[in-house]
Amino acid sequence: MSLFDTIKRTAVPIHREGWPFLAIAAAVTLVLGWFWSFIFWVGLILTAWVAYFFRDPKRVTPVVPGLVIAPADGIVCMIGPTTPPVELNLGTEPMMRICTFMNVFNCHVNRAPVTGPVTRVAYRAGKFLNAELEKASDDNERNGVVIDSPEGRIGVVQIAGLVARRIVCFVNEGESLQAGERFGLIRFGSRLDVYLPAGTAPRVAIGQTMVAGETVLADLTAPAGTAPVTRVA
Known part of the structure; x- marks a missing residue:
């Protein structure tokens, strides 16, 4: 060679x-x-x-109906039910949220967690607090994307962090995404929140390392249950 x-x-x-x-x-x-x-x-x-x-490695995404794939590299920092951001138009009832924190050494290319048409893209200006904080979901600059998957609507929110100053989204309403397809990028430290239907049981734990486009977050075809909010040792 x-x-x-x-x-x-x-x-x-x-x-x-x-x-x-x-x-x-x-x-x-x-x-x-x-x-x-x-x-x-x-x-x-x-x-x-x-x-x-700014590396953009190739990823091999599981092609199985109902699977929700990690949209970002990083560490799971929060899991649990919470009300989705109002601008996503996902209602006022709590949904299962899985948060992935990306530090400056993670790959920051974001990938679609599910396959389906994009029904909502909503940007909201805000602060630049530490993305690991709970209040960053409400106070920080963010961009939300809603994907209408066959198993239900999924929200994925790009959140700017303490160092991040630029959220980039490549898709528009009406376009379609495939699970694992690149849809955005956040420059220099940030967080990705995924909102799943209430009752969804996550297949990851707090502290677990995520690989965008490959790690399975949840299976929307599995029976609803209580999410195991645990920390990886």
């Missing part, structure tokens, strides 16, 4: 949203590094981190 083939097989693609940041970081590194060698090496490390942050 040639060196080119080896690099091609091991390199992770960079999402198009990251190319402008990568170009700026590289340009600043070259300009300042021309005068100060120390700055060049620091800039080179930061440029490599930008490329790493």
